[in-house]
Amino acid sequence: xNSVTQMEGPVTLSEEAFLTINCTYTATGxxxxxxxxQYPGEGLQxxxxxxxxxxxxxxxxxxxxYRKETTSFHLEKGSVQVSDSAxxxxxxxxxxxxxxxxxxTGTRLQVTL
Amino acid sequence: xxxVTQTPSHQVTQMGQEVILRCVPISNHLYFYWxxxxxxxxxxxxxxxxxxxxxxxxxxxxxQFSVERPDGSNFTxxxxxxxxEDSAMYFxxxxxxxxxxxxxxxxxLLVL
Numbered sequence: 001x002n003s004v005t006q007m008e009g010p011v012t013l014s015e016e017a018f019l020t021i022n023c024t025y026t027a028t029g030x031x032x033x034x035x036x037x038q039y040p041g042e043g044l045q046x047x048x049x050x051x052x053x054x055x056x057x058x059x060x061x062x063x064x065x066y067r068k069e070t071t072s073f074h075l076e077k078g079s080v081q082v083s084d085s086a087x088x089x090x091x092x093x094x095x096x097x098x099x100x101x102x103x104x105t106g107t108r109l110q111v112t113l
Numbered sequence: 114x115x116x117v118t119q120t121p122s123h124q125v126t127q128m129g130q131e132v133i134l135r136c137v138p139i140s141n142h143l144y145f146y147w148x149x150x151x152x153x154x155x156x157x158x159x160x161x162x163x164x165x166x167x168x169x170x171x172x173x174x175x176x177q178f179s180v181e182r183p184d185g186s187n188f189t190x191x192x193x194x195x196x197x198e199d200s201a202m203y204f205x206x207x208x209x210x211x212x213x214x215x216x217x218x219x220x221x222l223l224v225l
Contacts, residue, residue: 034213043117043218044156044204089156093213100146100169101206101214103156 002027006090006104013080013111021075021107023064023090031092033057033066033073034101038087047075047088080111115139117217119205125223129194134220136188136205145188146206146214147180149173156204162188195224 007022025031035047035057048057053068062077073090090104118137126132138145147159160170162180179191188207192199202221206214 032213036216041218043119044206044216046213046215049213091156100158100161100171101148101156102158103148105155 002031002092002094002102004090004092004102004104006088006107009087009106009108011107011109013109015082015111015113016079017111019075019077019080019084019109021088021090021109023073023075023104025071025073025090025092027071027092027094027102029094031094033064034091034093035062035064035073035075036089036091036103038089038106040086044089080109082111082113085109085111115215117205117207117215119203119217119220121220122218123221123223125225126195128197128224132192132195132222134190134192134203134205134222136190136207136217137186138188138205138207139209139215140186142207142209142215144168144208145180145182146208147190148204148206148216149201150204150219151198151201159190159203192222195222197224200224 003026032051034049036044037047048059050057050066056065064075087106087108089106091101093099120135145162150156160174161168202219204219205217208214
């Protein structure tokens, strides 16, 4: 079945540092890939998505590229802010956008001044 | 921006009691989902619902669980006889093209 593996957290960075959160996946066919973010006390919000190989999703300075050859969808941001502190979830959905999401375990990011 | 809402935000119940978690999906969405996250673990799919019937369910979604859309706006998850291991955060989500799934803020369920 489908699965998503994320790097363990927590990740603690100073403001303006470079962020990478690794995500790899196992899936049949051609999944769509997502990053969701959960701020303290809030629900899951879509951060970015990519629906086919070599697509780059981007939003709010975050980027991730759908790499089929390495089955990866790593999240990056060049300069993090304190307001980026949250839990980040990598997820995939199988063929057919209506299909369920399979999530990674989530990575907590803490950004300090 | 449209949003999915969930009530209650927190629920404490005794083992063996029935609970109903409520969700109001985005109004023009057609697919509805429940997920749960046990503390410190992955967000797990429970069930999807389309056209007034279950379209897919996971192994977790056993006979103790049921879903319904009673009035065209609410989407509910019922747990008939709660167990300690049902303690988790429960998320509702809804979807229609062209956007990905929108999630609600979750209901934190604690079974004592």
